[in-house]
Structure formats: structure tokens, C-alpha cells
Amino acid sequence: MxxxxxxxxxxxxxxxxxxxxxxxxxxxxxxxxxxxxxxxxxxxxxxxxxxxxxxxxxxxxxxxxxxxxxxxxxxxxxxxxxxxxxxxxxxxxxxxxxxxxxxxxxxxxxxxxxxxxxxxxxxxPAAGMVGIGAWLLTLVAIAEGIRQRREAIRARRQRAREAARSAEEERLRRASEERLDIARELHDVLAHSLSMINVQSGVALELLDSKPEQAGVALASIKDASREALVEVHAMLRTLRRGGELAPLAPAPSVADLDALVERARGAGIDVTTTVSGAPRRVPSAVDLAAARIVQEALTNVVRHSGEAAARVQVRYLPDRLEVCVDDDGRGSGASPGAGAGGGIAGMTERAHALGGTLTAGRRPGGGFRVEARLPLSDSDSGEDATA
Known part of the structure; x- marks a missing residue:
């Protein structure tokens, strides 16, 4: 019409x-x-x-x-x-x-x-011919001007569509990254705490009749682990409701405090020894958090799959990178971490790769299981973090 x-x-x-x-x-x-x-x-x-x-x-x-x-x-x-x-x-x-x-x-x-x-x-007459010719040339020029304007409008709309498509792709990418971050944080918080709760509840059930005082210690550990997990989950949920980045209200775990990182594993019956080599120093917060989460997850796998094993946590400060290694002796009766670790190893690998590092996980030749991460350090980032 x-x-x-x-x-x-x-x-x-x-x-x-x-x-x-x-x-x-x-x-x-x-x-x-x-x-x-x-x-x-x-x-x-x-x-x-x-x-x-x-x-x-x-x-x-x-x-x-x-x-x-x-x-x-x-x-x-x-x-x-x-x-x-x-x-x-x-x-x-x-x-x-x-x-x-x-x-x-x-x-x-x-x-x-x-x-x-x-x-x-x-x-x-000739004068009329010249006038008509000039008029026709003007007509062609106007048509070309309209064509150029149409092409400019079309190009501008195409750029706008491409910009909108790029913005949508970027939004989807960021949403995907945020979902992965949330999944990793939830896994790190809940898997670590629930694994400790599971082990301590088993200990409490075994000792409830024969050694009720030791069962009480296990139940106290369950209470502490569950309370800490609830605090971290509630803090994360409040942050998500506000629409901000994941920023838990509780202090972030740090490899600078290895005793705090391995406390729960020790409470679950794992004999954990820690070793720090190199000159300890402040590292970028992202690297520090990733290293701490890798230690926690590796010890969670030891608790979940290796029973009453012994584990060794090593942190090495090198000029260009931070290395974290968690070994267990494989004395427990549980399954291999690689066989039933769920998304733990995948989450640790994602954290290392997100920082440009590497992570290897597998059985050791002499028995047991090893998780080793190499996280690169940026001098500029490290310097900024150290002076913050």
C-alpha cells in the first residue's frame, strides 16, 4: 500500500x-x-x-x-x-x-x-541545448548525492548492528564468566566445608558410644565448619543480590597463612605438613586467592578420597611465579582423587589457566597423588599490590 x-x-x-x-x-x-x-x-x-x-x-x-x-x-x-x-x-x-x-x-x-x-x-537552439545539458548533469549529481547518503546511512546502520551484536556477545561472555566464577566460588566454599563435615560426622558416629568426648570434638568441628560455610554463602548471596562482583565479606584465604588453610584438613584427621621456600612476599590478590583455593581443594580431595592419609603442602616463591604443590602419601583406603573428584580438578585448572598458569594433577610414581600449580607473577601487579 x-x-x-x-x-x-x-x-x-x-x-x-x-x-x-x-x-x-x-x-x-x-x-x-x-x-x-x-x-x-x-x-x-x-x-x-x-x-x-x-x-x-x-x-x-x-x-x-x-x-x-x-x-x-x-x-x-x-x-x-x-x-x-x-x-x-x-x-x-x-x-x-x-x-x-x-x-x-x-x-x-x-x-x-x-x-x-x-x-x-x-x-x-544551441543555447537551449546547453541549458538542458546542464540541467541533466545537475540531475545526475543530485542522484549521486542521494546514493552516497543512502550508502552512508546503510554503513552507519551496519556498524550499529555490529556494535550491538558485539555488545551482546560481550554481555554473554561476561555472563558466562560470572557463572563460572560463581560455580568455582560455591564449589570452593561448599565442597571444602561439606567434605570436612562428612568426615567429622563419620568420626563422631564411630566414637559416639565408645569415646563420647572425642565425638564431641568432631561435632564441634562440624559446627565450626558449617557456621563458616553459611557465613561465606550468605555473604556471596548478598553480593549477588546487589548485582556487584563477587566480594565475600569474610577475609579471603591466603597462602601467606598456611596454618589457617590446612586447619580443617588437620581437624579431619589428615597429618598435614607445610613448607615454604624462597623469600615470602606479597603477591597479586588474584594469584594469592587462586593459590589458596587450590590448596584447599587439593586437601579436600585428600580428605574425601584418601582417608587418614598424610599430606604435604609446599609453597615456592620464585622471581617470576608462585608454585604450589600438594602431595598425599596414598595410605588411605579411599578412591583416587582423579577418579571421583567431581569438578574439583577442573575448577583448579580453570583458576590456574585464568591467570596464565598451569596445573597438573595425577598419581605419583611412588604412590599417592600430587597437585602442582605454577602461577605467573606480574612485576607491575605485584608491585601495586605490595604497596596497596
């Missing part, structure tokens, strides 16, 4: 064409006065403009036929060219350049020599 603006344009062009042609016929010397066919041609050229957007090529062809027929009938010059101009300026920017730009040259030849020869009228 034609747009209202196209209907208004067609109506205005029709009125100007009819009134202008009547005035030109009265004051000029046409070979043939206007009759019903002339008015029909004038109206047909204007009506065709109703479909100039939906079928620009067809409308241009119709207005060309109407204009040429009008001239060949000898009705004389007048605003009959107006519908043709509108149709041309609509079709030219949407069509290949050179065919459309050749049409004015063809029209120049037809109007100045073809029509006078066919109708027996006098040829257009």
Missing part, C-alpha cells in the same frame, strides 16, 4: 503537471492543443509515483513512456518532465550506476534531435 507521503507527492506532482501544461499550452505554440489523452498522460505519470518505492524501475519505465508519448504527440514542452524527474531520483540511487547515468544522455539525444525529427518541429 502506498505511503501517505507518496500519495501527497503524487497529488502535488499531478496538480503541477496539469496546471503547468495548461499554462504552457496557452502561451506557447504546440503542434497539438491539449485534449483528453494529454490529460490522461499527465495523470498517469503522477499516479505511477504512488509505487515509486516498491517498484522504482517499473515506475521509471512508465514515466519515460508517458513523457515520450506526450512529446511525440506534439503537445509541447511543459511540466510533463516532473514525474520523470521524481521517478529517476528514486530509481537511480537504488540501481547500478552506469546504466542509470546513461539514461540522461540518451534522453538528451532523444528530446533534442529524435522528437523534433519525428514530429517535424524545429530543433532546439
Amino acid at each position: 502506498p505511503r501517505p507521503v507518496d500519495a501527497a507527492l503524487a497529488g502535488a506532482v499531478g496538480v503541477v503537471s496539469v496546471l503547468g501544461s495548461v499554462a504552457a499550452s496557452r502561451h506557447g505554440h504546440p503542434a497539438r492543443p491539449l485534449d483528453w489523452f494529454a490529460f490522461a498522460l499527465l495523470v498517469a505519470g503522477a499516479v505511477a509515483l504512488l509505487w515509486r518505492r516498491s517498484a522504482p524501475g517499473a515506475v521509471l519505465a512508465v514515466t519515460m513512456v508517458v513523457t515520450l508519448t506526450y512529446l511525440l504527440r506534439g503537445y509541447g514542452m511543459g511540466p510533463i518532465f516532473l514525474p520523470l524527474v521524481v521517478a529517476y531520483l528514486t530509481a537511480a540511487p537504488r540501481s547500478p550506476r552506469w546504466p542509470m547515468y546513461a539514461l540522461p544522455a540518451i534522453g538528451f539525444v532523444v528530446v533534442l534531435w529524435g522528437v523534433p525529427w519525428a514530429t517535424g518541429q524545429e530543433a532546439v
Whole structure:
């Protein structure tokens, strides 16, 4: 259906064409006065403009036929060219350049020599030829300007769509990273605490009748572990409800305090020894947290799968990296950590890779299991963190 603006344009062009042609016929010397066919041609050229957007090529062809027929009938010059101009300026920017730009040259030849020869009228004088030629060149220039503007608008819209698509992809990527961060944090908080609770509850059940005082110690450990887990989970949930980054209210674990990191594992019956080599120093907070979580998760796997084993935690401060190694002696009766560790090893690996480091986990040749992480240090980041 034609747009209202196209209907208004067609109506205005029709009125100007009819009134202008009547005035030109009265004051000029046409070979043939206007009759019903002339008015029909004038109206047909204007009506065709109703479909100039939906079928620009067809409308241009119709207005060309109407204009040429009008001239060949000898009705004389007048605003009959107006519908043709509108149709041309609509079709030219949407069509290949050179065919459309050749049409004015063809029209120049037809109007100045073809029509006078066919109708027996006098040829257009040289001054008129120059004027018509200049007018046609102006028409081509206007069509090219419209084309350039359309292409600029199209390019701008394309850039906007690409920017919107990139923004959406970035939003989805960030959402995915946030989900992974949440999953890792929940796993680190809950898996560590629940593993300790599971071990201590088993100990409490075994000692409840024979050694109730030791069962009480295990139950106290369960209470402490569950309380700490609830505090961290509630803090995380409050942060998520506010829409901020994960920033637990409790102090973040740190490899600088190994005794605190291994306290729960020791409470679960694991004989944990710690070793620190190199010159201890402040490291970037992201590296410190990742190293601490790796130690916690590795000890959680020892508790979960190795029973009453012994473990050794080593932290090595090197000039360009921080290394963390957790070994167990494999004396427990549980399954291998690699066989049933769930997402623990995957989470530790993701943490190391996110910092540009590496993590290896597997059985040792002499028995037991080893988790070893190498986390690179950035001098600039380390310096900033140390002076914070």
C-alpha cells in the first residue's frame, strides 16, 4: 500500500503537471492543443509515483513512456518532465550506476534531435541545448548525492548492528564468566566445608558410644565448619543480590597463612605438613586467592578420597611465579582423587589457566597423588599490590 507521503507527492506532482501544461499550452505554440489523452498522460505519470518505492524501475519505465508519448504527440514542452524527474531520483540511487547515468544522455539525444525529427518541429537552439545539458548533469549529481547518503546511512546502520551484536556477545561472555566464577566460588566454599563435615560426622558416629568426648570434638568441628560455610554463602548471596562482583565479606584465604588453610584438613584427621621456600612476599590478590583455593581443594580431595592419609603442602616463591604443590602419601583406603573428584580438578585448572598458569594433577610414581600449580607473577601487579 502506498505511503501517505507518496500519495501527497503524487497529488502535488499531478496538480503541477496539469496546471503547468495548461499554462504552457496557452502561451506557447504546440503542434497539438491539449485534449483528453494529454490529460490522461499527465495523470498517469503522477499516479505511477504512488509505487515509486516498491517498484522504482517499473515506475521509471512508465514515466519515460508517458513523457515520450506526450512529446511525440506534439503537445509541447511543459511540466510533463516532473514525474520523470521524481521517478529517476528514486530509481537511480537504488540501481547500478552506469546504466542509470546513461539514461540522461540518451534522453538528451532523444528530446533534442529524435522528437523534433519525428514530429517535424524545429530543433532546439544551441543555447537551449546547453541549458538542458546542464540541467541533466545537475540531475545526475543530485542522484549521486542521494546514493552516497543512502550508502552512508546503510554503513552507519551496519556498524550499529555490529556494535550491538558485539555488545551482546560481550554481555554473554561476561555472563558466562560470572557463572563460572560463581560455580568455582560455591564449589570452593561448599565442597571444602561439606567434605570436612562428612568426615567429622563419620568420626563422631564411630566414637559416639565408645569415646563420647572425642565425638564431641568432631561435632564441634562440624559446627565450626558449617557456621563458616553459611557465613561465606550468605555473604556471596548478598553480593549477588546487589548485582556487584563477587566480594565475600569474610577475609579471603591466603597462602601467606598456611596454618589457617590446612586447619580443617588437620581437624579431619589428615597429618598435614607445610613448607615454604624462597623469600615470602606479597603477591597479586588474584594469584594469592587462586593459590589458596587450590590448596584447599587439593586437601579436600585428600580428605574425601584418601582417608587418614598424610599430606604435604609446599609453597615456592620464585622471581617470576608462585608454585604450589600438594602431595598425599596414598595410605588411605579411599578412591583416587582423579577418579571421583567431581569438578574439583577442573575448577583448579580453570583458576590456574585464568591467570596464565598451569596445573597438573595425577598419581605419583611412588604412590599417592600430587597437585602442582605454577602461577605467573606480574612485576607491575605485584608491585601495586605490595604497596596497596
